[in-house]
Amino acid sequence: xxxxxxxxxxxxxxxxxxxxxxxxxxxxxxxxxxxxxxxxxxxxxxxxxxxxxxxxxxxxxxxxxxxxxxxxxxxxxxxxxxxxxxxxxxxxxxxxxxxxxxxxxxxxxxxxxxxxxxxxxxxxxxxxxxxxxxxxxxxxxxxxxxxxxxxxxxxxxxxxxxxxxxxxxxxxxxxxxxxxxxxxxxxxxxxxxxxxxxxxxxxxxxxxxxxxxxxxxxxxxxxxxxxxxxxxxxxxxxxxxxxxxxxxxxxxxxxxxxxxxxxxxxxxxxxxxxxxxxx
Amino acid sequence: xxxxxxxxxxxxxxxxxxxxxxxxxxxxxxxxxxxxxxxxxxxxxxxxxxxxxxxxxxxxxxxxxxxxxxxxxxxxxxxxxxxxxxxxxxxxxxxxxxxxxxxxxxxxxxxxxxxxxxxxxxxxxxxxxxxxxxxxxxxxxxxxxxxxxxxxxxxxxxxxxxxxxxxxxxxxxxxxxxxxxxxxxxxxxxxxxxxxxxxxxxxxxxxxxxxxxxxxxxxxxxxxxxxxxxxxxxxxxxxxxxxxxxxxxxxxxxxxxxxxxxxxxxxxxxxxxxxxxxx
Numbered sequence: 001x002x003x004x005x006x007x008x009x010x011x012x013x014x015x016x017x018x019x020x021x022x023x024x025x026x027x028x029x030x031x032x033x034x035x036x037x038x039x040x041x042x043x044x045x046x047x048x049x050x051x052x053x054x055x056x057x058x059x060x061x062x063x064x065x066x067x068x069x070x071x072x073x074x075x076x077x078x079x080x081x082x083x084x085x086x087x088x089x090x091x092x093x094x095x096x097x098x099x100x101x102x103x104x105x106x107x108x109x110x111x112x113x114x115x116x117x118x119x120x121x122x123x124x125x126x127x128x129x130x131x132x133x134x135x136x137x138x139x140x141x142x143x144x145x146x147x148x149x150x151x152x153x154x155x156x157x158x159x160x161x162x163x164x165x166x167x168x169x170x171x172x173x174x175x176x177x178x179x180x181x182x183x184x185x186x187x188x189x190x191x192x193x194x195x196x197x198x199x200x201x202x203x204x205x206x207x208x209x210x211x212x213x214x215x216x217x218x219x220x221x222x223x224x225x226x227x228x229x230x231x232x233x234x235x236x237x238x239x240x241x242x243x244x245x246x247x248x249x250x251x252x253x254x255x256x257x258x259x260x261x262x263x264x265x266x267x268x269x270x271x272x273x274x275x276x277x278x279x
Numbered sequence: 280x281x282x283x284x285x286x287x288x289x290x291x292x293x294x295x296x297x298x299x300x301x302x303x304x305x306x307x308x309x310x311x312x313x314x315x316x317x318x319x320x321x322x323x324x325x326x327x328x329x330x331x332x333x334x335x336x337x338x339x340x341x342x343x344x345x346x347x348x349x350x351x352x353x354x355x356x357x358x359x360x361x362x363x364x365x366x367x368x369x370x371x372x373x374x375x376x377x378x379x380x381x382x383x384x385x386x387x388x389x390x391x392x393x394x395x396x397x398x399x400x401x402x403x404x405x406x407x408x409x410x411x412x413x414x415x416x417x418x419x420x421x422x423x424x425x426x427x428x429x430x431x432x433x434x435x436x437x438x439x440x441x442x443x444x445x446x447x448x449x450x451x452x453x454x455x456x457x458x459x460x461x462x463x464x465x466x467x468x469x470x471x472x473x474x475x476x477x478x479x480x481x482x483x484x485x486x487x488x489x490x491x492x493x494x495x496x497x498x499x500x501x502x503x504x505x506x507x508x509x510x511x512x513x514x515x516x517x518x519x520x521x522x523x524x525x526x527x528x529x530x531x532x533x534x535x536x537x538x539x540x541x542x543x544x545x546x547x548x549x550x551x552x553x554x555x556x557x558x
Contacts, residue, residue: 002558119495139429149495150418152430152450152459153523157495171431176463180431182552183458216398216428216436244432270556273461277549279281
């Protein structure tokens with residue numbers, strides 16, 4: 001596949017693995033990048049441990065990968081410095097105004113993705129000069145914004161309002177999600193929960209099995225600190241983050257297998273749609 | 280276009296107008312059917328007024344149209360009798376177990392659509408013998424179920440679990456939504472809010488303008504009786520029903536114009552997706 005996302009990120013398939021805090025470590029990041037997508041290193045590790053993961057990811061893959069950079073963290077400047085020292089090529093910012101870090105990141109030649117939850121936020125961050133906007137619907141697991149627009153509406157809204165390419169996120173896990181996201185105006189997908197149940201992901205076995213067991217109605221939004229997060233319900237595994245899309249996930253696979261099923265399956269999904277239009 | 284939905288319903292385009300209670304009257308129903316989709320007559324009128332609308336719809340179109348039949352209404356038997364007397368060809372049931380009316384409807388040769396909000400409900404109603412399942416995500420306007428799974432997850436879940444064709448609903452209003460729904464495994468879309476702002480819809484001008492003005496974050500879910508409904512927020516127009524997709528709607532059009540833009544636009548949307556996969 002080829003579009004602005006694959007070109008700008010230097011990847012084969014427009015599939016971004018969503019950074020999932022401390023469980024998105026070098027092993028998962030590199031495995032996704034080696035499979036032709038864009039792996040993403042998460043946050044919530046201390047600076048030293050996190051920098052080690054960056055070094056490790058670079059050892060495990062020579063392909064581009066992203067590093068998550070939530071803008072509300074207290075040691076933001078140190079993180080920025082490490083990112084630049086380690087010559088990270090792609091950074092995904094979220095939870096704050098990217099304007100404050102854009103100059104530094106762009107001066108280092110870094111491609112910047114920024115995660116938004118509404119069309120209004122998308123217009124604002126485009127003006128700050130981000131390269132790619134991740135339009136993340138309220139379906140996603142983990143911490144979510146207050147307004148929680150759904151993917152199916154957010155993606156066409158955002159992609160209709162900004163000129164930079166859009167990556168769709170929230171509720172997407174498979175080939176059907178990739179083709180649907182492209183139809184809605186995105187040029188790629190960001191997938192979290194499906195990669196949580198990847199062999200290379202360091203989430204615990206109990207957590208992975210809980211996601212596989214969860215039905216479509218088994219996640220809910222719970223306040224967490226000043227924000228709120230989507231997680232599994234108490235009878236499945238209280239407090240474990242997961243997106244609504246858990247209902248579509250039933251087995252642990254390797255990152256390569258996940259990528260193959262998304263990209264390989266997409267051709268069949270698209271042909272099925274084409275056929276209905278041709279007839 | 281041709282698939283099981285167009286074949287079973289005898290329509291040109293797999294676009295169903297969602298029944299919107301008292302504002303989906305004969306004028307809108309017939310206009311949508313005349314434009315090649317499936318118009319739907321709403322509920323919330325008394326039996327006599329409602330039967331008059333059925334008669335009027337038959338005068339205004341010789342194409343198939345549907346009649347909404349919420350299963351919790353007190354005069355269900357009288358409504359059923361009128362539907363059969365008037366030789367209605369399609370009925371959309373919701374809010375209850377369709378098993379109790381299936382025998383009567385099938386004996387009259389009526390095609391039955393039933394609206395569900397979860398994959399579990401879909402499996403149940405398939406066993407009752409419904410012909411088509413409408414998988415309606417929590418994005419939709421009007422009364423919504425308690426669990427509110429999102430369209431982007433609900434549609435692949437339901438279409439993966441049942442053999443009957445699936446119509447996607449909730450958050451869909453345009454060509455992008457139609458192509459995305461097909462990618463997710465549906466064979467058609469049910470669209471409400473976009474048809475609320477149709478010239479032929481009897482919703483008041485203030486309501487239509489409020490939908491046009493609403494942004495993606497301007498709807499919310501509010502308790503209403505024993506259930507809950509998605510409606511516009513207080514500063515837009517308190518209490519007026521609308522789906523999240525209001526954010527994508529900006530002008531009043533005729534039903535024919537809406538249908539033309541959905542069906543005509545879908546070719547371009549699909550070609551854009553095909554191009555990215557070809558390259």
